[in-house]
Amino acid sequence: MKWLLLLLVAVAVIHWLGRAKKAAVGAAGGRRPAPQVESMLQCAQCGVHFPASEAVTVGDRVYCSDAHSRLHAPR
Ligand SMILES: [Zn+2]
Missing domain, CATH: 1.20.5 (Single alpha-helices involved in coiled-coils or other helix-helix interfaces)
Structure with a gap:
């Protein structure tokens, strides 16, 4: 037992x-999956921080939007 x-x-x-x-x-x-950490960049025009994937690059400068890239560095 x-x-x-x-x-x-x-x-x-x-x-x-x-x-x-x-x-x-x-x-x-x-x-x-754990959220991926994206690097932040600072806009050369307004100084705002934004994700690198949204960057508009003109030469060696980065901007938060196409409008700011045109404002700061007219083509
Ligand atoms: Zn900006």
Whole structure:
């Protein structure tokens, strides 16, 4: 009887460990990727900081918008 109880506990623990592992894998797979840190640049015209992906580059200067690039450095 003692061995049967021990076997039952062992089966329960193995079952529980299997479920916990599956849950951990599911949580890791469903996790959203961490937001990427984008470098910030400063507009040469107005001095505002903005993401590098929105930069308007004229020569070696960067601007927050096309309008500011025209204002500061007329073509
Ligand atoms: Zn600007």
